[in-house]
Amino acid sequence: MRAVRVDEFGGPEVLVTREVPDPRPGPGQVLVEVTGANVMYLDTLIRSGRGTDHFPVAPPYVPGGGVSGRVVEAGPETDQAWLGAEVVGETGPPDGDGEASVPVNGYAERAVLRQESLVRVPEGVGAHEALALMTDGATALLLERAARFTPDSWVLVLAATGGAGSLTVQLARLAGARVIGAARGPEKLALARELGAEEVVDYSEPDWLERVGKITGGGADVVVDGAGGALGTAAFAATADGGRFVSYGTPSGEFAEVDDAEAGRRGITALGLFDLEPADGTGKRDLTRLVLEEARAGRIRPHVGLTLPLERAAEAHGALEGRRVLGKALLVP
Structure with a gap:
């Protein structure tokens, strides 16, 4: 073979x-x-x-x-x-x-x-669709649980058109949140809007954090960071006091760095990739079944x-x- x-x-x-x-x-x-x-x-x-x-x-x-x-x-x-x-x-x-x-x-x-x-693979879900959901869909469900999306809250998603990010945008919208999709370039920003982002920002632009602040009126209630590195570290500043910062991505080769003292002072709950393990013992296989059922029902799509x-x-x-x-x-x- x-x-x-x-x-x-x-x-x-x-x-x-x-x-x-x-x-x-x-x-x-x-x-x-x-x-x-x-x-x-x-x-x-x-x-x-x-x-x-x-x-x-x-x-x-x-x-x-x-x-x-x-x-x-x-x-x-x-x-x-x-x-x-x-x-x-x-x-x-x-x-x-x-x-x-x-x-x-x-x-x-x-x-x-x-x-x-x-x-x-459930009936009504294509093989490639199921494969695209298997790993990133399970990750997106864990991110949803950690982020605790709520109706009308502002959610900033970095790497909003990546495998897990694109699904996180959809899950946040399903929860009634108002999503800002952060990505690089017009093609990715257009896809973020198509997936459900109400607003988009290009994080290759120098004023992207200022734009997030203006859109949200001071900061996002939840930041989901799929970029990591300098971008993820910078995005921590866009989290509103009392909000949640969930970072899982390393496309830059490293995770975002969070000042624990600053997070404590501002009342921000900061979580990393290794904090995403489900507390109820749900495994990857169970999460995959759940996300495939969401796709079968037409609620999300990779x-x-x-x-x-x-x-x-x-x-x-x-x-x-x-x-x-x-x-x-x-x-x-």
């Missing part, structure tokens, strides 16, 4: 499509004929060698942590009812909690998945902005790193 492999860390050019042996499912696993592979910004960090402190991946490896497809084989001790099912699921090996520990083995024509990671064949994986990574993707990027075998 064909798979994209990284033989050494480096730029997008190290992503090379090769013929590799077909994987075989072991106990409790299934083999999936892949219809789509999720491409995340995290994949680019690991490929460059910058993510190995948190994700122990070493070349050679096949990147990608999630796929959609049809189950074509079930291994020993696996529920045979999965055969023929259209599913989404994570491809990486499990950690101590049973979740995928590293995003590997997804950019391929066939992939082995643990049956514990499988989620059936925006798939880039779909490329496996052979053009380097182009997909380059587009993500160049901030040229609106919504999700997927690879199609």
Whole structure:
């Protein structure tokens, strides 16, 4: 079968499509004929060698942590009812909690998945739509819980047209909040409005924080930061006293920095990515089911902005790193 492999860390050019042996499912696993592979910004960090402190991946490896497809084989001790099912699921090996520990083995024509990671694609939801929601949709639901959107409150969403950001805009609007979508360039701002943002700001403009202040009358009740770095750090100042600042993004390579003393003085609840774990024990699989049901009911929709064949994986990574993707990027075998 064909798979994209990284033989050494480096730029997008190290992503090379090769013929590799077909994987075989072991106990409790299934083999999936892949219809789509999720491409995340995290994949680019690991490929460059910058993510190995948190994700122990070493070349050679096949990147990608999630796929959609049809189950074509079930291994020993696996529920045979999965055969023929259209599913989404994570491809990486499990950690101590049973979740995928590293995003590997997804950019391929066939992939082995643990049956514990499988989620059936509901009728009325397309395979690529389900795949686009699998990881970013779960993240958006966690952001919604942490942000506590309320009717008529002002919500500023940074990276408003990214995979999770575009869904967060929709969830905030469903809650009755007034959304400001922050992104870069007219195309992304237009998409943010299409997704439900009442106002938009271009954070490449020097006066973007002043604009947020004028729109909100002093500051946003909630700031959801998907940009991180200097942009996210600057956005903290746009949070109203007594508001909530939820930061999860690292496209710049680092998280936003929050002055805890300043947050305490202003009564701001500041939360980071690792504060988003659900307190009720809900896992990724449960969150994926929930967000797919929201899509089936027509309440939210992902925006798939880039779909490329496996052979053009380097182009997909380059587009993500160049901030040229609106919504999700997927690879199609």
